[in-house]
Amino acid sequence: MGIKIDYSFIFSALVQELKVLPLTLTITIVPLMFGLGIGIIIAIIRLRKIPVVDRIAAFYVSFVRGTPLLLHIMLIYFALPMAFDALALKYKWSLHSKDIPIIVFIFVAFSINAGAYMSEIIRSGILSVNYGQVEAAYSVGMTAPQAMRRIVLPQALAVNLPMLCSMFIALLQGSSLAFSISIVEVTGEANIYAAASFKFLEAFIAAAIIYWGMTILVERITSILEKRVQRYNRGGVT
Amino acid sequence: MIQLKNIHKSFGKHEVLKGIDLSVQQGEVVVILGPSGSGKTTLLRCINFLERPNEGEVAIDGFNVNCRHCCKEEILTLRKKTGMVFQHYNLFKNKTVLENVMEGLVVAQKIPREIAQQQSIHILEKIGLNEKLKAYPSEISGGQQQRVGIARALALNPKVILFDEPTSALDPELVGEVLQAIKRVAREGITMIVVTHEIDFALDIATKVVFMDGGLIVEQGMPDEVISHPKEERTRQFLRRLLPETSFSI
Numbered sequence: 419m420g421i422k423i424d425y426s427f428i429f430s431a432l433v434q435e436l437k438v439l440p441l442t443l444t445i446t447i448v449p450l451m452f453g454l455g456i457g458i459i460i461a462i463i464r465l466r467k468i469p470v471v472d473r474i475a476a477f478y479v480s481f482v483r484g485t486p487l488l489l490h491i492m493l494i495y496f497a498l499p500m501a502f503d504a505l506a507l508k509y510k511w512s513l514h515s516k517d518i519p520i521i522v523f524i525f526v527a528f529s530i531n532a533g534a535y536m537s538e539i540i541r542s543g544i545l546s547v548n549y550g551q552v553e554a555a556y557s558v559g560m561t562a563p564q565a566m567r568r569i570v571l572p573q574a575l576a577v578n579l580p581m582l583c584s585m586f587i588a589l590l591q592g593s594s595l596a597f598s599i600s601i602v603e604v605t606g607e608a609n610i611y612a613a614a615s616f617k618f619l620e621a622f623i624a625a626a627i628i629y630w631g632m633t634i635l636v637e638r639i640t641s642i643l644e645k646r647v648q649r650y651n652r653g654g655v656t
Numbered sequence: 657m658i659q660l661k662n663i664h665k666s667f668g669k670h671e672v673l674k675g676i677d678l679s680v681q682q683g684e685v686v687v688i689l690g691p692s693g694s695g696k697t698t699l700l701r702c703i704n705f706l707e708r709p710n711e712g713e714v715a716i717d718g719f720n721v722n723c724r725h726c727c728k729e730e731i732l733t734l735r736k737k738t739g740m741v742f743q744h745y746n747l748f749k750n751k752t753v754l755e756n757v758m759e760g761l762v763v764a765q766k767i768p769r770e771i772a773q774q775q776s777i778h779i780l781e782k783i784g785l786n787e788k789l790k791a792y793p794s795e796i797s798g799g800q801q802q803r804v805g806i807a808r809a810l811a812l813n814p815k816v817i818l819f820d821e822p823t824s825a826l827d828p829e830l831v832g833e834v835l836q837a838i839k840r841v842a843r844e845g846i847t848m849i850v851v852t853h854e855i856d857f858a859l860d861i862a863t864k865v866v867f868m869d870g871g872l873i874v875e876q877g878m879p880d881e882v883i884s885h886p887k888e889e890r891t892r893q894f895l896r897r898l899l900p901e902t903s904f905s906i
Contacts, residue, residue, distance in 0.1 A: 551749070561728075564764070650795075
């Protein structure tokens, strides 16, 4: 028995799945942005060794990196509504957890996940910036936050551009797990579209093409950005 | 104009500065000499609090900071009265030459961008770098980088510019252009404190020479007195190694 592949079904599945690509990108990019914010805050807390908060941050990073993404989705999906309802009751909000769109759970879970990984990327980036840069910033009258925002962070992110790209790709692939709480993104659409005809292989091949294509696109964009930062990143004493 | 009173600084158990008193008048060019490890650079860095002294007082232009109990705002105010040129240039490497010079004006002094840009271009022109405005520090030579460093400090219009061994990291053939730039600044009457090993240069620009050893000021005075006719044996020892015998016959 040979493998029979229905090529035209791959094509029609592709067209169908592309319709939900914006959703897949949304649940990738939004958490990426929040994750970047969380990552920067956590990295600074840990580098400054702010008492107590530092411990909490270390626990957060350890726990999140020590457990799978699918589990984060489940924990948030079950815990967040309970927490929300408890708060709603206490502060007499008219909202109920049923009113929260499911996509919010995905945003929260993915952001928490991305934040933990991102904090380590940013921490190593900040550590790689020469302290002379900070001293120079102080010498022209900048405050510590100004020096961080304008001098240190841009250099830290530039150094770790390849790692941030990997983060984006990991999150893109991870977004397929959103289907576990019935968000119909690319993988979910493949499942549903194939169900009627049982042509799962074709549908998933189409999904693979989409993910791979997006990954290549992200890699391209990164290499263009890299060329731009390389102009100042290469060599030099400063 | 600048008053340092009883400055002490220790790194761990090692006391680097053991009570320094120094006063600098408006427009003076003070050159600090001394063997390595004598605390010259630490003293310079204490003036703008890149190192926080353990004890003592720093006053610039009437603004007095007690090192024992000072807050962030005081340190910031003090720093805004100073500019600094670093041994390793420390130009912001993610910024172009022009942005390096503008940065302090726009971010710290809140000068509108257009005005800051004009002022910065004007200073870079004076220092002969107007062709490199859009270059990144990694794209220009060490001498040019250090001249940008000087322009960056100068642009802030500070009460005093601190030079921390500005030519030590340069190739010998690039030293000249940087010394030339520093001389120009000196001629404009800006107060400067310079840590250097270039004795001839010190003689040339200094209005006052300070000789340090072991965390203390050993001798200070007119360059001619200190370099050509040192009173202290320690100063003579140090200079003997740097100058040919004949140049300071007593």
